[in-house]
Amino acid sequence: MSLLTHLLSCLFGLGSWVSINGLWVELPLLVPQIPEGWYLPSYLSVLIQMANVGPLFVTLMHRFRPGVLNEVAVVYAVIAVGTVASFLLGFFWKETVVVGGARRSVALLVLTFFLATVDCTSSVTFLPFMMRLQPRYLTSYFVGEGVSGLLPAVVALIQGVGVVRCINGTQLLNRTSNATTFDLQAQYQPANFSAEEFFFFLSAMMLVCLLAFLLLNHHPSVARQNPSRSYTNGVKQEAQRGRKWAEQKPMMEPCGQRKPRSSFGSGSYSWLQVSYILGLLAWANALTNVVLPSVQSYSCLPYGNNAYHLSASLAAVSNPLACFIAMFLPN
Structure with a gap:
């Protein structure tokens, strides 16, 4: 096992969802400065779901035009778009334009859509590339994918986003009686560094x-551990890849008439079992990626910005923790 390949796989997985995860934990700092306010989490959830056109396009191309898309080129394009969009957010996230008689953060929403498209498409482009490597490196990739949520959360905690304090505000009601009322006003404290620096x-x-992906493609020590990329007289050993695919195919397809009642873990599933597994995946992803993030700002509202910020940041610890446990206690 190559420690370098494990590290590169982890850094490669880091770029899968780091942009959107970073945007979520930065919301307490963005919300007070944009016209959408606390509606922004709901808008983001809608944009992220619309961004699934990216993986849908890739899946349809593989289905109806196999071999047309070069997976390596697609990964390069995905990472490049994510890099540029994150960089542009640092300059334009506060810019607004009038749409329908009201000011809207069009630049923020458009760039967020591109970031969401990048992150969603990474799910169907990064993993096929990782299949070129030995299976043991897949866990390292998932650790990096989990750290893509943990690292922005830690940086946001250091940044101190959304810290607010209440101050007394005095308003004179009657000049004759000098009657006054006291009310509390929220005063946001400046963060340790700006949102622009966070996006950079x-x-x-x-x-x-991107650098990790380049090294995974071209570093000699990685190539030596990747038998599927070996060459003989300039011709790829397709026979070896075909044999591996034939061995893996029964585990990836539902069984037909041969084993209609196979059990979990046997390598082939019935259609009922496949429907059950896909249903669980759909339900878990709906909760994780749509339902909970969109209502989190409302559920935390009675407890203040600190509760929201800590819940959004510390929740990111669960993913890499689960991946680390899976490295030592595989099921």
């Missing part, structure tokens, strides 16, 4: 992902 940090993380 996300852009730098995408550059790290």
Whole structure:
């Protein structure tokens, strides 16, 4: 096992969802400065779901035009778009234009859509590339994917986003009786560094992902551990890849009439079992990526910005923790 390949796989996985995860934890700092306010989490959830046109396009191309898309070129394009969009957010996230008689953060929403498209498409482009490597490196990739949520959360905690304090505000009601009322006003404290610098940090993380991908493609020590990329007289050993695919295919397709009642873990599943597994995946992803993020700002509202910020940041620890446990206690 190559420690370098494990590290590169982890850094490659870091770029999968770092942009959108970083945007979520930065919301407490963005919300007070944009016209959408606390509606922004709901808007982001809609944009992220619309961004699934990216993986849908890739899947349809593989289905109806196999071999047309070069997976390596697609990964390069995905990382490049993510890097540029994160960098542009640092300059334009506060810019607004009048749409329908009201000011809207069009630049923020458009660039967020591109970032969401990049992150969603990474799910169907990064993993096929990782299949070129030995299976043991896939866990390292998932650790990096989990760290893509943990690292922005840690940086946001250091940044101190969304810290607010209440101050007394006095309003004179009657000049004759000098009657006054006291009310509390929220005063946001300045963060340790700005949102612009945070977005530049996300852009730098995408550059790290790009560098890791370059090394995974061209570093000699990685190539020596990748038998599927070996060459003989300039011709790829397709026979070896075909044999591996034939061995893996029964585990990836539902069984037909041969084993209609196969059990879990046997290598082939019935259609009922496949429907059950896909249903669980759909439900878990709907909760994780749509339902909970869109309502989190409302559920945390009675407890203040600190509760929201800590819940959004510390929740990111669960993913890499689960991946680390899977490295030592595989099921």
